[in-house]
Amino acid sequence: xxxxxxxxxxxxxxxxxxxxxxxxxxxxxxxxxxxxxxxxxxxxxxxxxxxxxxxxxxxxxxxxxxxxxxxxxxxxxxxxxxxxxxxxxxxxxxxxxxxxxxxxxxxxxxxxxxxxxxxxxxxxxxxxxxxxxxxxxxxxxxxxxxxxxxxxxxxxxxxxxxxxxxxxxxxxxxxxxxxxxxxxxxxxxxxxxxxxxxxxxxxxxxxxxxxxxxxxxxxxxxxxxxxxxxxxxxxxxxxxxxxxxxxxxxxxxxxxxxxxxxxxxxxxxxxxxxxxxxxxxxxxxxxxxxxxxxxxxxxxxxxxxxxxxxxxxxxxxxxxxxxxxxxxxxx
Numbered sequence: 136x137x138x139x140x141x142x143x144x145x146x147x148x149x150x151x152x153x154x155x156x157x158x159x160x161x162x163x164x165x166x167x168x169x170x171x172x173x174x175x176x177x178x179x180x181x182x183x184x185x186x187x188x189x190x191x192x193x194x195x196x197x198x199x200x201x202x203x204x205x206x207x208x209x210x211x212x213x214x215x216x217x218x219x220x221x222x223x224x225x226x227x228x229x230x231x232x233x234x235x236x237x238x239x240x241x242x243x244x245x246x247x248x249x250x251x252x253x254x255x256x257x258x259x260x261x262x263x264x265x266x267x268x269x270x271x272x273x274x275x276x277x278x279x280x281x282x283x284x285x286x287x288x289x290x291x292x293x294x295x296x297x298x299x300x301x302x303x304x305x306x307x308x309x310x311x312x313x314x315x316x317x318x319x320x321x322x323x324x325x326x327x328x329x330x331x332x333x334x335x336x337x338x339x340x341x342x343x344x345x346x347x348x349x350x351x352x353x354x355x356x357x358x359x360x361x362x363x364x365x366x367x368x369x370x371x372x373x374x375x376x377x378x379x380x381x382x383x384x385x386x387x388x389x390x391x392x393x394x395x396x397x398x399x400x401x402x403x404x405x406x407x408x409x410x411x412x413x414x415x416x417x418x419x420x421x422x423x424x425x426x427x428x429x430x431x432x433x434x435x436x437x438x439x440x441x442x443x444x445x446x447x448x449x450x451x452x453x454x455x456x457x458x459x460x461x462x463x464x465x466x
Contacts, residue, residue, distance in 0.1 A: 145187055155199075167227055175387050186207065193228075237271050254462075287442060292438060327378055335368050411445075
């Protein structure tokens with residue numbers, strides 16, 4: 136442990152360090168990157184001026200072996216990101232340094248004096264880092280708990296193709312929904328936004344979401360500026376697209392897809408509610424789009440992550456749920 140040095144900086148400075156995103160690009164998710172967290176922090180700090188962003192970098196000599204970002208507000212310490220907009224949070228570690236990074240971070244957390252409750256969410260239960268953090272917390276206090284609060288359906292690979300991955304019942308259901316939509320709307324194609332077309336495509340997606348009801352409309356109003364800034368920056372690096380399912384010139388459904396390392400992430404989706412009126416029973420444009428997106432990713436040798444929320448349609452489309460846990464520590 137003496138070989139690992141902790142560098143702590145309040146504010147967004149460490150998130151702009153090329154070494155931060157280099158480690159994220161090697162072992163992390165898009166949600167750990169400065170490209171994602173910086174727009175999130177600008178939005179968060181505008182809404183909560185008293186909140187603090189704390190970046191932590193762990194180094195061994197000149198090598199960065201771990202990174203983690205925290206938010207501190209009103210005596211509550213949490214991983215940076217926030218559950219409303221981020222699925223995966225917490226520390227990253229290089230190679231075989233998981234145990235060292237977890238131990239060093241928990242040592243720092245418990246020495247930090249200005250928090251009463253720590254809530255560390257966004258952790259995949261089955262990952263080594265989660266287990267090491269739990270063990271490191273347990274060595275310091277018994278006043279903590281670990282709770283499963285959500286699930287993330289994922290398809291890691293489909294060597295024989297996406298449709299072959301599904302059992303016969305699910306495969307028939309996917310094909311039936313595709314055929315039914317084609318009969319109603321015409322030939323289908325999936326198009327990807329460019330940096331130039333993304334704003335209009337995102338506007339259409341958010342309008343469809345807002346039409347789902349007042350609570351969703353309020354959510355869209357709250358987070359639309361963040362989404363526009365966030366996706367605009369990622370799109371310039373070919374890491375974010377609005378994917379639209381179209382019949383001719385008409386968009387039927389759309390989804391925000393993030394690409395990072397060897398995985399595509401289904402960040403959000405919606406569809407034209409006019410397609411699911413009583414006269415069109417059985418149409419499922421959103422499910423059809425997601426099935427095509429999963430198929431495209433897996434046929435390209437990438438994984439497909441449906442992100443949190445184990446809705447039935449994600450499981451029917453082949454997602455295998457993984458538990459997300461939160462570690463809560465009270466002082």
